[in-house]
Amino acid sequence: MMSQSAIFVDASFLLAIGGHRASGTTLRAAYTVNYEALIEGILKTAKEFSGLENLRIYWYDAAKDAIFTDQHKRIGLIPGVKVRLGRISFNGEQKGVDLKLGLDLVGIARNRAASVAFLVSGDDDLAEAVEEAQDLGMKVVLIGVEKADHRLGVASVAEHLALRVDSIITLPEELIKTAFVKAVSWDPEHATQTATIANAPETIKAAKISTESQLMRPKPGAPKPPTPALLNQRPKFQSPVKATASTAPADYQLVYSSTQQTSGFAGAAGTGDPSAMDVATEVGSSVARNWHASTSQAELKDLLADRPLLPAEIDRVLLKDCAQRIGEWRTDLQDIRRAMRVAFWEQLDQLT
Known part of the structure:
Protein backbone atom coordinates (compact mmCIF):
# COMPACT_ATOMS: atom_id res chain seq x y z
CA MET A 1 0.00 0.00 0.00
CA ALA A 183 -22.74 37.15 3.67
CA VAL A 184 -26.07 38.81 4.37
CA SER A 185 -27.38 41.31 6.84
CA TRP A 186 -30.74 42.99 7.16
CA ASP A 187 -31.07 45.92 4.78
CA PRO A 188 -33.81 48.45 5.69
CA GLU A 189 -34.08 49.62 2.06
CA HIS A 190 -34.58 46.03 0.92
CA ALA A 191 -37.29 45.65 3.56
CA THR A 192 -39.12 48.76 2.37
CA GLN A 193 -39.04 47.70 -1.27
CA THR A 194 -40.23 44.18 -0.47
CA ALA A 195 -43.06 45.45 1.71
CA THR A 196 -44.20 47.77 -1.10
CA ILE A 197 -44.65 44.83 -3.44
CA ALA A 198 -46.03 42.30 -0.95
CA ASN A 199 -48.58 44.54 0.79
CA ALA A 200 -49.70 47.05 -1.84
CA PRO A 201 -53.54 47.25 -2.03
CA GLU A 202 -55.28 45.63 -4.99
CA THR A 203 -56.79 48.97 -6.03
CA ILE A 204 -53.39 50.48 -6.73
CA LYS A 205 -53.22 52.28 -10.07
CA ALA A 206 -51.18 50.94 -12.96
CA ALA A 207 -48.99 54.05 -12.99
CA LYS A 208 -47.94 53.47 -9.39
CA ILE A 209 -47.14 49.82 -10.10
CA SER A 210 -44.94 50.94 -12.99
CA THR A 211 -43.10 53.42 -10.76
CA GLU A 212 -42.45 50.83 -8.06
CA SER A 213 -41.27 48.31 -10.64
CA GLN A 214 -38.70 50.83 -11.88
CA LEU A 215 -37.45 51.28 -8.32
CA MET A 216 -36.84 47.55 -8.06
CA ARG A 217 -34.90 47.55 -11.36
CA PRO A 218 -34.81 43.80 -11.96
CA LYS A 219 -31.90 42.45 -13.96
CA PRO A 220 -32.46 41.76 -17.68
CA GLY A 221 -34.07 38.38 -18.15
CA ALA A 222 -35.11 38.08 -14.48
CA PRO A 223 -38.74 37.25 -13.62
CA LYS A 224 -41.00 40.23 -13.20
CA PRO A 225 -41.97 41.23 -9.65
CA PRO A 226 -45.33 39.83 -8.55
CA THR A 227 -48.38 42.05 -8.74
CA PRO A 228 -50.35 42.75 -5.56
CA ALA A 229 -53.27 40.77 -7.00
CA LEU A 230 -51.09 37.68 -7.30
CA LEU A 231 -49.81 37.92 -3.75
CA ASN A 232 -53.26 38.54 -2.34
CA GLN A 233 -54.83 35.49 -3.93
CA ARG A 234 -54.07 33.52 -0.77
CA PRO A 235 -55.00 34.75 2.70
CA LYS A 236 -52.25 35.45 5.16
CA PHE A 237 -51.43 32.53 7.44
CA GLN A 238 -52.91 33.05 10.86
CA SER A 239 -50.55 31.26 13.23
CA PRO A 240 -51.72 29.94 16.56
CA VAL A 241 -50.85 31.72 19.79
CA LYS A 242 -47.26 30.99 20.76
CA ALA A 243 -47.47 27.68 22.53
CA THR A 244 -45.95 27.00 25.89
CA ALA A 245 -46.38 24.26 28.45
CA SER A 246 -49.26 26.12 30.11
CA THR A 247 -51.09 27.74 27.19
CA ALA A 248 -53.35 26.41 24.48
CA PRO A 249 -54.56 28.26 21.39
CA ALA A 250 -58.26 29.02 21.18
CA ASP A 251 -58.50 27.54 17.69
CA TYR A 252 -56.61 25.04 15.56
CA GLN A 253 -54.72 25.82 12.38
CA LEU A 254 -53.75 23.40 9.63
CA VAL A 255 -49.99 22.91 9.62
CA TYR A 256 -48.06 21.49 6.68
CA SER A 257 -44.63 19.88 6.66
CA SER A 258 -42.48 19.63 3.55
CA THR A 259 -40.65 16.67 5.07
CA GLN A 260 -43.79 14.51 5.12
CA GLN A 261 -46.66 14.14 2.71
CA THR A 262 -49.21 14.57 5.48
CA SER A 263 -50.72 17.46 7.36
CA GLY A 264 -51.73 17.91 10.95
CA PHE A 265 -53.46 20.34 13.23
CA ALA A 266 -51.63 22.73 15.48
CA GLY A 267 -53.09 22.39 18.92
CA ALA A 268 -51.56 23.04 22.31
CA ALA A 269 -47.82 22.66 22.63
CA GLY A 270 -48.23 19.93 25.20
CA THR A 271 -45.46 19.60 27.72
CA GLY A 272 -42.52 20.77 25.61
CA ASP A 273 -39.42 22.27 27.20
CA PRO A 274 -39.96 26.07 27.32
CA SER A 275 -36.27 26.73 26.64
CA ALA A 276 -36.34 24.44 23.61
CA MET A 277 -39.49 26.20 22.39
CA ASP A 278 -37.72 29.55 22.71
CA VAL A 279 -34.79 28.23 20.66
CA ALA A 280 -37.18 26.89 18.02
CA THR A 281 -38.88 30.29 17.76
CA GLU A 282 -35.52 32.05 17.55
CA VAL A 283 -34.33 29.68 14.82
CA GLY A 284 -37.49 30.16 12.76
CA SER A 285 -37.16 33.94 12.95
CA SER A 286 -33.44 33.89 12.16
CA VAL A 287 -33.85 31.70 9.08
CA ALA A 288 -36.67 33.95 7.83
CA ARG A 289 -34.50 37.06 8.19
CA ASN A 290 -31.49 35.49 6.46
CA TRP A 291 -33.57 34.02 3.66
CA HIS A 292 -35.47 37.26 3.07
CA ALA A 293 -32.28 39.33 3.01
CA SER A 294 -30.79 37.17 0.26
CA THR A 295 -33.84 36.29 -1.83
CA SER A 296 -35.19 37.67 -5.07
CA GLN A 297 -38.68 39.01 -5.66
CA ALA A 298 -39.48 35.98 -7.84
CA GLU A 299 -38.51 33.61 -5.04
CA LEU A 300 -40.59 35.59 -2.55
CA LYS A 301 -43.58 35.41 -4.87
CA ASP A 302 -43.20 31.63 -5.23
CA LEU A 303 -42.91 31.14 -1.49
CA LEU A 304 -46.01 33.18 -0.72
CA ALA A 305 -47.97 31.43 -3.47
CA ASP A 306 -47.43 28.04 -1.81
CA ARG A 307 -48.13 29.22 1.72
CA PRO A 308 -48.32 27.61 4.28
CA LEU A 309 -46.23 24.86 2.61
CA LEU A 310 -42.51 25.48 3.09
CA PRO A 311 -40.03 24.49 0.39
CA ALA A 312 -38.02 21.42 1.35
CA GLU A 313 -34.71 23.30 1.31
CA ILE A 314 -35.96 25.89 3.82
CA ASP A 315 -37.53 23.25 6.05
CA ARG A 316 -34.26 21.30 6.09
CA VAL A 317 -32.36 24.44 7.11
CA LEU A 318 -34.81 24.97 9.99
CA LEU A 319 -34.29 21.42 11.21
CA LYS A 320 -30.50 21.56 10.87
CA ASP A 321 -30.21 24.91 12.63
CA CYS A 322 -32.41 23.77 15.49
CA ALA A 323 -30.54 20.47 15.85
CA GLN A 324 -27.29 22.45 16.14
CA ARG A 325 -28.76 24.23 19.18
CA ILE A 326 -30.84 21.65 21.06
CA GLY A 327 -29.94 18.29 19.51
CA GLU A 328 -31.69 16.06 17.03
CA TRP A 329 -34.02 14.22 19.40
CA ARG A 330 -35.63 17.45 20.63
CA THR A 331 -35.83 18.81 17.09
CA ASP A 332 -37.82 15.71 16.13
CA LEU A 333 -40.62 16.71 18.53
CA GLN A 334 -43.67 17.95 16.64
CA ASP A 335 -44.13 20.92 19.00
CA ILE A 336 -40.60 22.11 18.24
CA ARG A 337 -41.00 21.71 14.48
CA ARG A 338 -44.34 23.49 14.57
CA ALA A 339 -42.88 26.39 16.57
CA MET A 340 -40.07 26.85 14.03
CA ARG A 341 -42.42 26.96 11.06
CA VAL A 342 -44.86 29.30 12.76
CA ALA A 343 -42.01 31.63 13.78
CA PHE A 344 -40.68 31.61 10.21
CA TRP A 345 -44.01 32.79 8.78
CA GLU A 346 -44.56 35.33 11.55
CA GLN A 347 -41.12 36.86 10.95
CA LEU A 348 -41.67 36.89 7.19
CA ASP A 349 -44.98 38.68 7.73
CA GLN A 350 -43.16 41.39 9.69
CA LEU A 351 -40.54 41.76 6.94
CA THR A 352 -43.04 41.97 4.11
Whole structure:
Protein backbone atom coordinates (compact mmCIF):
# COMPACT_ATOMS: atom_id res chain seq x y z
CA MET A 1 0.00 0.00 0.00
CA MET A 2 1.39 3.38 -1.02
CA SER A 3 2.49 5.69 1.79
CA GLN A 4 0.24 8.60 0.98
CA SER A 5 -3.10 9.90 2.18
CA ALA A 6 -6.47 10.55 0.60
CA ILE A 7 -9.03 13.00 1.94
CA PHE A 8 -12.79 12.53 1.68
CA VAL A 9 -14.94 15.60 2.41
CA ASP A 10 -18.70 15.54 2.92
CA ALA A 11 -19.32 19.13 1.83
CA SER A 12 -22.83 19.34 3.27
CA PHE A 13 -21.50 18.36 6.70
CA LEU A 14 -18.55 20.75 6.67
CA LEU A 15 -20.38 23.73 5.18
CA ALA A 16 -23.31 23.34 7.57
CA ILE A 17 -21.06 23.50 10.63
CA GLY A 18 -18.82 26.29 9.34
CA GLY A 19 -21.72 28.31 7.98
CA HIS A 20 -23.62 28.00 11.25
CA ARG A 21 -20.57 29.22 13.18
CA ALA A 22 -20.28 32.25 10.90
CA SER A 23 -23.91 33.25 10.35
CA GLY A 24 -26.01 31.35 12.87
CA THR A 25 -27.75 29.35 10.14
CA THR A 26 -26.97 26.51 7.73
CA LEU A 27 -28.68 28.40 4.89
CA ARG A 28 -25.95 28.55 2.23
CA ALA A 29 -27.06 31.92 0.93
CA ALA A 30 -26.32 33.40 4.38
CA TYR A 31 -22.55 32.90 4.22
CA THR A 32 -19.65 32.81 1.79
CA VAL A 33 -16.76 30.36 1.79
CA ASN A 34 -13.13 30.85 0.85
CA TYR A 35 -12.81 27.36 -0.62
CA GLU A 36 -9.16 27.75 -1.54
CA ALA A 37 -8.21 28.63 2.04
CA LEU A 38 -10.49 25.96 3.50
CA ILE A 39 -9.05 23.18 1.34
CA GLU A 40 -5.49 24.35 1.99
CA GLY A 41 -6.25 24.22 5.73
CA ILE A 42 -7.62 20.67 5.49
CA LEU A 43 -4.53 19.57 3.58
CA LYS A 44 -2.24 21.17 6.15
CA THR A 45 -4.10 19.52 9.05
CA ALA A 46 -3.80 16.09 7.41
CA LYS A 47 -0.11 16.60 6.57
CA GLU A 48 0.77 17.68 10.11
CA PHE A 49 -0.93 14.58 11.55
CA SER A 50 0.42 11.92 9.18
CA GLY A 51 3.47 13.46 7.53
CA LEU A 52 2.27 11.97 4.23
CA GLU A 53 1.79 13.53 0.85
CA ASN A 54 -1.81 13.60 -0.35
CA LEU A 55 -3.15 11.66 -3.33
CA ARG A 56 -6.11 14.00 -3.78
CA ILE A 57 -9.11 15.50 -2.00
CA TYR A 58 -12.49 14.03 -2.93
CA TRP A 59 -15.20 16.66 -2.47
CA TYR A 60 -18.76 15.25 -2.21
CA ASP A 61 -21.80 17.45 -2.65
CA ALA A 62 -25.23 17.36 -4.31
CA ALA A 63 -26.77 19.41 -7.11
CA LYS A 64 -29.90 19.34 -9.19
CA ASP A 65 -29.57 16.48 -11.69
CA ALA A 66 -25.94 16.14 -10.48
CA ILE A 67 -24.92 19.01 -12.78
CA PHE A 68 -21.95 21.16 -11.79
CA THR A 69 -22.84 24.63 -10.52
CA ASP A 70 -20.44 27.56 -10.83
CA GLN A 71 -19.44 26.91 -7.22
CA HIS A 72 -18.63 23.27 -7.94
CA LYS A 73 -16.62 24.27 -11.01
CA ARG A 74 -14.61 26.67 -8.88
CA ILE A 75 -13.84 23.92 -6.37
CA GLY A 76 -13.07 21.37 -9.07
CA LEU A 77 -10.46 23.68 -10.62
CA ILE A 78 -8.45 23.78 -7.39
CA PRO A 79 -5.36 21.56 -7.95
CA GLY A 80 -5.65 18.13 -6.33
CA VAL A 81 -9.43 18.30 -5.81
CA LYS A 82 -11.96 15.98 -7.44
CA VAL A 83 -15.63 16.95 -7.11
CA ARG A 84 -18.14 14.10 -6.92
CA LEU A 85 -21.82 15.03 -7.13
CA GLY A 86 -24.96 13.28 -6.01
CA ARG A 87 -28.46 14.46 -6.83
CA ILE A 88 -30.91 16.64 -4.95
CA SER A 89 -34.29 14.91 -4.85
CA PHE A 90 -37.68 16.57 -5.33
CA ASN A 91 -38.00 17.04 -1.57
CA GLY A 92 -34.56 18.62 -1.15
CA GLU A 93 -32.70 15.57 0.16
CA GLN A 94 -29.26 14.48 -1.05
CA LYS A 95 -29.19 11.23 -2.99
CA GLY A 96 -26.11 9.13 -3.72
CA VAL A 97 -23.57 11.25 -1.84
CA ASP A 98 -22.86 8.81 1.00
CA LEU A 99 -22.84 5.91 -1.43
CA LYS A 100 -20.24 7.57 -3.67
CA LEU A 101 -18.07 8.46 -0.67
CA GLY A 102 -18.24 4.97 0.81
CA LEU A 103 -17.47 3.25 -2.50
CA ASP A 104 -14.51 5.56 -3.18
CA LEU A 105 -13.13 5.03 0.33
CA VAL A 106 -13.24 1.24 -0.03
CA GLY A 107 -11.99 1.42 -3.62
CA ILE A 108 -8.89 3.44 -2.67
CA ALA A 109 -8.17 0.95 0.12
CA ARG A 110 -8.68 -2.09 -2.13
CA ASN A 111 -6.41 -0.64 -4.82
CA ARG A 112 -3.81 0.16 -2.15
CA ALA A 113 -3.59 3.72 -3.48
CA ALA A 114 -3.29 5.26 0.00
CA SER A 115 -2.39 4.05 3.48
CA VAL A 116 -4.33 6.69 5.44
CA ALA A 117 -7.77 8.14 4.71
CA PHE A 118 -8.93 11.38 6.29
CA LEU A 119 -12.70 11.58 6.55
CA VAL A 120 -14.48 14.92 6.99
CA SER A 121 -18.00 13.77 7.83
CA GLY A 122 -20.24 12.87 10.73
CA ASP A 123 -22.68 10.48 9.06
CA ASP A 124 -23.05 7.10 10.77
CA ASP A 125 -24.05 5.58 7.41
CA LEU A 126 -20.33 5.58 6.59
CA ALA A 127 -19.38 3.36 9.53
CA GLU A 128 -19.53 0.13 7.51
CA ALA A 129 -17.38 1.60 4.72
CA VAL A 130 -14.84 2.72 7.31
CA GLU A 131 -14.59 -0.80 8.74
CA GLU A 132 -14.26 -2.32 5.28
CA ALA A 133 -11.39 0.05 4.45
CA GLN A 134 -9.71 -0.80 7.76
CA ASP A 135 -10.02 -4.53 7.02
CA LEU A 136 -8.14 -3.85 3.78
CA GLY A 137 -5.23 -2.33 5.72
CA MET A 138 -6.07 1.38 5.60
CA LYS A 139 -6.12 3.67 8.62
CA VAL A 140 -9.10 6.02 8.78
CA VAL A 141 -8.82 9.33 10.64
CA LEU A 142 -11.85 11.54 11.25
CA ILE A 143 -11.34 15.29 10.83
CA GLY A 144 -13.97 17.25 12.73
CA VAL A 145 -14.74 20.74 13.96
CA GLU A 146 -13.97 21.19 17.63
CA LYS A 147 -16.84 21.50 20.10
CA ALA A 148 -15.55 21.51 23.65
CA ASP A 149 -18.89 20.92 25.36
CA HIS A 150 -19.68 17.78 23.33
CA ARG A 151 -18.76 14.39 24.77
CA LEU A 152 -16.87 13.49 21.57
CA GLY A 153 -15.11 16.86 21.41
CA VAL A 154 -16.34 17.47 17.85
CA ALA A 155 -19.55 18.87 16.38
CA SER A 156 -22.31 16.85 14.69
CA VAL A 157 -20.47 13.51 14.53
CA ALA A 158 -22.47 10.35 15.15
CA GLU A 159 -21.08 8.25 17.98
CA HIS A 160 -21.53 5.13 15.84
CA LEU A 161 -19.01 6.56 13.37
CA ALA A 162 -16.66 8.02 15.99
CA LEU A 163 -16.24 4.60 17.64
CA ARG A 164 -15.04 3.02 14.39
CA VAL A 165 -12.38 5.41 13.12
CA ASP A 166 -8.76 5.04 14.22
CA SER A 167 -8.30 8.63 15.41
CA ILE A 168 -10.17 11.93 15.65
CA ILE A 169 -8.48 15.26 14.98
CA THR A 170 -9.93 18.75 14.52
CA LEU A 171 -9.54 21.63 12.13
CA PRO A 172 -8.02 24.81 13.63
CA GLU A 173 -10.67 27.17 14.94
CA GLU A 174 -8.95 30.04 13.17
CA LEU A 175 -9.45 28.27 9.83
CA ILE A 176 -13.21 28.06 10.38
CA LYS A 177 -13.36 31.72 11.39
CA THR A 178 -11.46 32.95 8.33
CA ALA A 179 -12.84 30.57 5.69
CA PHE A 180 -16.52 31.22 6.53
CA VAL A 181 -17.91 34.75 6.46
CA LYS A 182 -21.47 35.92 7.02
CA ALA A 183 -22.74 37.15 3.67
CA VAL A 184 -26.07 38.81 4.37
CA SER A 185 -27.38 41.31 6.84
CA TRP A 186 -30.74 42.99 7.16
CA ASP A 187 -31.07 45.92 4.78
CA PRO A 188 -33.81 48.45 5.69
CA GLU A 189 -34.08 49.62 2.06
CA HIS A 190 -34.58 46.03 0.92
CA ALA A 191 -37.29 45.65 3.56
CA THR A 192 -39.12 48.76 2.37
CA GLN A 193 -39.04 47.70 -1.27
CA THR A 194 -40.23 44.18 -0.47
CA ALA A 195 -43.06 45.45 1.71
CA THR A 196 -44.20 47.77 -1.10
CA ILE A 197 -44.65 44.83 -3.44
CA ALA A 198 -46.03 42.30 -0.95
CA ASN A 199 -48.58 44.54 0.79
CA ALA A 200 -49.70 47.05 -1.84
CA PRO A 201 -53.54 47.25 -2.03
CA GLU A 202 -55.28 45.63 -4.99
CA THR A 203 -56.79 48.97 -6.03
CA ILE A 204 -53.39 50.48 -6.73
CA LYS A 205 -53.22 52.28 -10.07
CA ALA A 206 -51.18 50.94 -12.96
CA ALA A 207 -48.99 54.05 -12.99
CA LYS A 208 -47.94 53.47 -9.39
CA ILE A 209 -47.14 49.82 -10.10
CA SER A 210 -44.94 50.94 -12.99
CA THR A 211 -43.10 53.42 -10.76
CA GLU A 212 -42.45 50.83 -8.06
CA SER A 213 -41.27 48.31 -10.64
CA GLN A 214 -38.70 50.83 -11.88
CA LEU A 215 -37.45 51.28 -8.32
CA MET A 216 -36.84 47.55 -8.06
CA ARG A 217 -34.90 47.55 -11.36
CA PRO A 218 -34.81 43.80 -11.96
CA LYS A 219 -31.90 42.45 -13.96
CA PRO A 220 -32.46 41.76 -17.68
CA GLY A 221 -34.07 38.38 -18.15
CA ALA A 222 -35.11 38.08 -14.48
CA PRO A 223 -38.74 37.25 -13.62
CA LYS A 224 -41.00 40.23 -13.20
CA PRO A 225 -41.97 41.23 -9.65
CA PRO A 226 -45.33 39.83 -8.55
CA THR A 227 -48.38 42.05 -8.74
CA PRO A 228 -50.35 42.75 -5.56
CA ALA A 229 -53.27 40.77 -7.00
CA LEU A 230 -51.09 37.68 -7.30
CA LEU A 231 -49.81 37.92 -3.75
CA ASN A 232 -53.26 38.54 -2.34
CA GLN A 233 -54.83 35.49 -3.93
CA ARG A 234 -54.07 33.52 -0.77
CA PRO A 235 -55.00 34.75 2.70
CA LYS A 236 -52.25 35.45 5.16
CA PHE A 237 -51.43 32.53 7.44
CA GLN A 238 -52.91 33.05 10.86
CA SER A 239 -50.55 31.26 13.23
CA PRO A 240 -51.72 29.94 16.56
CA VAL A 241 -50.85 31.72 19.79
CA LYS A 242 -47.26 30.99 20.76
CA ALA A 243 -47.47 27.68 22.53
CA THR A 244 -45.95 27.00 25.89
CA ALA A 245 -46.38 24.26 28.45
CA SER A 246 -49.26 26.12 30.11
CA THR A 247 -51.09 27.74 27.19
CA ALA A 248 -53.35 26.41 24.48
CA PRO A 249 -54.56 28.26 21.39
CA ALA A 250 -58.26 29.02 21.18
CA ASP A 251 -58.50 27.54 17.69
CA TYR A 252 -56.61 25.04 15.56
CA GLN A 253 -54.72 25.82 12.38
CA LEU A 254 -53.75 23.40 9.63
CA VAL A 255 -49.99 22.91 9.62
CA TYR A 256 -48.06 21.49 6.68
CA SER A 257 -44.63 19.88 6.66
CA SER A 258 -42.48 19.63 3.55
CA THR A 259 -40.65 16.67 5.07
CA GLN A 260 -43.79 14.51 5.12
CA GLN A 261 -46.66 14.14 2.71
CA THR A 262 -49.21 14.57 5.48
CA SER A 263 -50.72 17.46 7.36
CA GLY A 264 -51.73 17.91 10.95
CA PHE A 265 -53.46 20.34 13.23
CA ALA A 266 -51.63 22.73 15.48
CA GLY A 267 -53.09 22.39 18.92
CA ALA A 268 -51.56 23.04 22.31
CA ALA A 269 -47.82 22.66 22.63
CA GLY A 270 -48.23 19.93 25.20
CA THR A 271 -45.46 19.60 27.72
CA GLY A 272 -42.52 20.77 25.61
CA ASP A 273 -39.42 22.27 27.20
CA PRO A 274 -39.96 26.07 27.32
CA SER A 275 -36.27 26.73 26.64
CA ALA A 276 -36.34 24.44 23.61
CA MET A 277 -39.49 26.20 22.39
CA ASP A 278 -37.72 29.55 22.71
CA VAL A 279 -34.79 28.23 20.66
CA ALA A 280 -37.18 26.89 18.02
CA THR A 281 -38.88 30.29 17.76
CA GLU A 282 -35.52 32.05 17.55
CA VAL A 283 -34.33 29.68 14.82
CA GLY A 284 -37.49 30.16 12.76
CA SER A 285 -37.16 33.94 12.95
CA SER A 286 -33.44 33.89 12.16
CA VAL A 287 -33.85 31.70 9.08
CA ALA A 288 -36.67 33.95 7.83
CA ARG A 289 -34.50 37.06 8.19
CA ASN A 290 -31.49 35.49 6.46
CA TRP A 291 -33.57 34.02 3.66
CA HIS A 292 -35.47 37.26 3.07
CA ALA A 293 -32.28 39.33 3.01
CA SER A 294 -30.79 37.17 0.26
CA THR A 295 -33.84 36.29 -1.83
CA SER A 296 -35.19 37.67 -5.07
CA GLN A 297 -38.68 39.01 -5.66
CA ALA A 298 -39.48 35.98 -7.84
CA GLU A 299 -38.51 33.61 -5.04
CA LEU A 300 -40.59 35.59 -2.55
CA LYS A 301 -43.58 35.41 -4.87
CA ASP A 302 -43.20 31.63 -5.23
CA LEU A 303 -42.91 31.14 -1.49
CA LEU A 304 -46.01 33.18 -0.72
CA ALA A 305 -47.97 31.43 -3.47
CA ASP A 306 -47.43 28.04 -1.81
CA ARG A 307 -48.13 29.22 1.72
CA PRO A 308 -48.32 27.61 4.28
CA LEU A 309 -46.23 24.86 2.61
CA LEU A 310 -42.51 25.48 3.09
CA PRO A 311 -40.03 24.49 0.39
CA ALA A 312 -38.02 21.42 1.35
CA GLU A 313 -34.71 23.30 1.31
CA ILE A 314 -35.96 25.89 3.82
CA ASP A 315 -37.53 23.25 6.05
CA ARG A 316 -34.26 21.30 6.09
CA VAL A 317 -32.36 24.44 7.11
CA LEU A 318 -34.81 24.97 9.99
CA LEU A 319 -34.29 21.42 11.21
CA LYS A 320 -30.50 21.56 10.87
CA ASP A 321 -30.21 24.91 12.63
CA CYS A 322 -32.41 23.77 15.49
CA ALA A 323 -30.54 20.47 15.85
CA GLN A 324 -27.29 22.45 16.14
CA ARG A 325 -28.76 24.23 19.18
CA ILE A 326 -30.84 21.65 21.06
CA GLY A 327 -29.94 18.29 19.51
CA GLU A 328 -31.69 16.06 17.03
CA TRP A 329 -34.02 14.22 19.40
CA ARG A 330 -35.63 17.45 20.63
CA THR A 331 -35.83 18.81 17.09
CA ASP A 332 -37.82 15.71 16.13
CA LEU A 333 -40.62 16.71 18.53
CA GLN A 334 -43.67 17.95 16.64
CA ASP A 335 -44.13 20.92 19.00
CA ILE A 336 -40.60 22.11 18.24
CA ARG A 337 -41.00 21.71 14.48
CA ARG A 338 -44.34 23.49 14.57
CA ALA A 339 -42.88 26.39 16.57
CA MET A 340 -40.07 26.85 14.03
CA ARG A 341 -42.42 26.96 11.06
CA VAL A 342 -44.86 29.30 12.76
CA ALA A 343 -42.01 31.63 13.78
CA PHE A 344 -40.68 31.61 10.21
CA TRP A 345 -44.01 32.79 8.78
CA GLU A 346 -44.56 35.33 11.55
CA GLN A 347 -41.12 36.86 10.95
CA LEU A 348 -41.67 36.89 7.19
CA ASP A 349 -44.98 38.68 7.73
CA GLN A 350 -43.16 41.39 9.69
CA LEU A 351 -40.54 41.76 6.94
CA THR A 352 -43.04 41.97 4.11
